[in-house]
Amino acid sequence: MDSSAPHRLPQLAKVFFKLGAIGFGGPAAHIAMMEDEVVHRHKWLTREQFLDLVGATNLIPGPNSTEMAIHVGYIYAGWLGLIVAGICFIGPAVVITGAFAWAYVVYGQLPQVAPLLYGIKPAVIAIILGAIWKLGKTAVKSRKLLLIAVAVVVALFLGLNEVIALLLGGLLGMLWLRLAENGTGTGFNGWLIGFSFHPLLSQLSTASPLASPSAPTLWQLGLFFLKVGSVLFGSGYVLIAFLEEGLVGQGWLTQQQLLDAIAIGQFTPGPVSSTATFIGYVIAGWPGAVVATLGIFLPSFFFVAALNPLIPRLRASPWASAFLDAVNVSAIALMAAVTVQLARGTLIVSTGTQLNIDWPALLIAVIAAVAAIRFRLSAVWLVLAGAVMGWLVNFIF
Numbered sequence: 001m002d003s004s005a006p007h008r009l010p011q012l013a014k015v016f017f018k019l020g021a022i023g024f025g026g027p028a029a030h031i032a033m034m035e036d037e038v039v040h041r042h043k044w045l046t047r048e049q050f051l052d053l054v055g056a057t058n059l060i061p062g063p064n065s066t067e068m069a070i071h072v073g074y075i076y077a078g079w080l081g082l083i084v085a086g087i088c089f090i091g092p093a094v095v096i097t098g099a100f101a102w103a104y105v106v107y108g109q110l111p112q113v114a115p116l117l118y119g120i121k122p123a124v125i126a127i128i129l130g131a132i133w134k135l136g137k138t139a140v141k142s143r144k145l146l147l148i149a150v151a152v153v154v155a156l157f158l159g160l161n162e163v164i165a166l167l168l169g170g171l172l173g174m175l176w177l178r179l180a181e182n183g184t185g186t187g188f189n190g191w192l193i194g195f196s197f198h199p200l201l202s203q204l205s206t207a208s209p210l211a212s213p214s215a216p217t218l219w220q221l222g223l224f225f226l227k228v229g230s231v232l233f234g235s236g237y238v239l240i241a242f243l244e245e246g247l248v249g250q251g252w253l254t255q256q257q258l259l260d261a262i263a264i265g266q267f268t269p270g271p272v273s274s275t276a277t278f279i280g281y282v283i284a285g286w287p288g289a290v291v292a293t294l295g296i297f298l299p300s301f302f303f304v305a306a307l308n309p310l311i312p313r314l315r316a317s318p319w320a321s322a323f324l325d326a327v328n329v330s331a332i333a334l335m336a337a338v339t340v341q342l343a344r345g346t347l348i349v350s351t352g353t354q355l356n357i358d359w360p361a362l363l364i365a366v367i368a369a370v371a372a373i374r375f376r377l378s379a380v381w382l383v384l385a386g387a388v389m390g391w392l393v394n395f396i397f
Helices: 008-022 027-041 047-057 064-107 114-139 143-157 162-181 188-193 218-231 236-248 255-267 272-316 318-347 359-373 379-396
Strands: 348-351 354-357
Touching: 008 027, 008 064, 008 379, 027 047, 027 064, 027 114, 027 318, 027 379, 047 064, 047 114, 047 272, 047 318, 064 255, 064 272, 114 318, 114 359, 114 379, 143 162, 143 318, 162 318, 218 236, 218 272, 236 255, 236 272, 255 272, 272 318, 318 348, 318 359, 359 379
Parallel strands: none
Antiparallel strands: 348 354
16 A cells, blocks of 8 residues: 555544644653554554664654654655654644743733643653553563663663763664674673763763844744754753753843743643744744744754665664664663653652652552553543643642
8 A cells, every 4th residue: 555645644644633732741751652542553553663763763863752753654654644744743732832922922921730730740651651661562672682771771860861872772782782693792791781981971062052142033043943953862951951052141032931931841732842932932923933943843854754764774784673672772761761750850749858759649640550551541531631630639639
């Protein structure tokens, strides 16, 4: 069947518009939801194909979950699918963020959605755990791959940059797996686990700020976000660093406006990079929102179009296939590390010098985890149920 058949486009649009509208929790949660939809429910990809895309996407710049949507669209429905899936996934977040930006400029404050977020956050943790469980069973094909994943987790908690950890996991894992197959891997185990990651490797170059006055032109604003979209690796925290240096540092945005923009990115669904829409509107109105949004997302379409045809060829090569296997388990390790950080921020509260467990949030997370892993409940219902439970907790207490 022709993969670009027009009748596939409405299916893609429906799935990714839904994911964009309920995709709370950042890239790890989005990828978990995509796995449930495209592998388990619709069977557009095998779990192995999906894992290959996860590993490959983590190695190129740009918002990971957006690039996953574009990858799936390209595989399922060709070039039109690439465009439809990407736009439908990004669209809801951009529209919602743009509406919030308009209200923020007009009324000077953010909407009060804390009670809903209180329940959504632990539900999202459960969704990610469900994906880690399912993808991990496929990715961890041997004890060696499990040890690679453990080594990557340790490196991440020691402060190594996510992309560097992923690359090292892939490269060292490739060498270990191939040397072991050839019978020359003796002694490599200890070297892999004991590898000392040099602190300098955790530093990535950042986009150099543009030399311009405090009121940027649309061209300058669009160019700034195009540069960010072209070189942005890692988590949302890396994006914040780019925005702090390139916007606040030049006087384009105040510190408070940046904090408010970050807050908007946290409690709206879809890719966190839609924060660019909010910032663009605050700086230059609707034209600014448009150029900022295009700038930060456009590179992802080109990166995926260039990378996707190469993935099957990589699988055909023994060395490249070993690299992909190692990168895949490293990507699962990255998801696990992100989940631990999210759980620590969501399920543990600080009261003075003490740290206490937030029992209602923990209960929501446990219920959602059982529903996700044991009963395979859709992420849509988990997010909605989490929001309702969060509202009830706020109402009762």
